[in-house]
Amino acid sequence: MLHINNACIAFGTEVLFSGFSMKLERGETACIVGQSGCGKTSLLNAVMGFVPLKEGSIQVGETLLDISTIDSVRRQIAWIPQELALPFEWVKEMVALPFGLKVNRSVPFSEERLFTCFDELGLEHELYTKRVNEVSGGQRQRIMLAVAAMLNKPLIIIDEPTSCFGCRIDR
Numbered sequence: 001m002l003h004i005n006n007a008c009i010a011f012g013t014e015v016l017f018s019g020f021s022m023k024l025e026r027g028e029t030a031c032i033v034g035q036s037g038c039g040k041t042s043l044l045n046a047v048m049g050f051v052p053l054k055e056g057s058i059q060v061g062e063t064l065l066d067i068s069t070i071d072s073v074r075r076q077i078a079w080i081p082q083e084l085a086l087p088f089e090w091v092k093e094m095v096a097l098p099f100g101l102k103v104n105r106s107v108p109f110s111e112e113r114l115f116t117c118f119d120e121l122g123l124e125h126e127l128y129t130k131r132v133n134e135v136s137g138g139q140r141q142r143i144m145l146a147v148a149a150m151l152n153k154p155l156i157i158i159d160e161p162t163s164c165f166g167c168r169i170d171r
Helices: 040-047 070-074 091-100 111-120 125-129 137-151
Strands: 002-011 014-024 055-060 077-080 155-158
Touching: 002 040, 014 040, 014 055, 040 055, 070 077, 077 137, 091 125, 091 137, 111 125, 111 137, 137 155
Parallel strands: 077 155
Antiparallel strands: 002 014, 002 055
């Protein structure tokens, strides 16, 4: 499903990392951990085609990522960034955005399906009608996880999935 081979990301002369490889098959879950600033988010952005690799390759499904296949790769991925800095006043608008994107227009939106996902994630249905600034960061991220589930993409990428959940991770 996701194959990263010998990836190297550099900005100018600063190499964030090199020689990174991983293989993730359908149904598997992986967590990429490392110190702050080591390139975890840059790697996820590279998988999305936002950041180019200096060396190596990325393949999503059967598609090798390059400039001509970025749209095809993105159609296979539900992406939830760490900061949901979206210019929306209402949660309802935030939820609607992915369904209006070119890559998702064939996926119908259903409040019933959304609320089923809300139930599975322990979210109250009332959150859907709240203002975005009335909803915690963890709730926003789980709302977008519900949306990602509705989009039914083969690959879900979540940047810093525990950053907004108020949990503590010990080594």
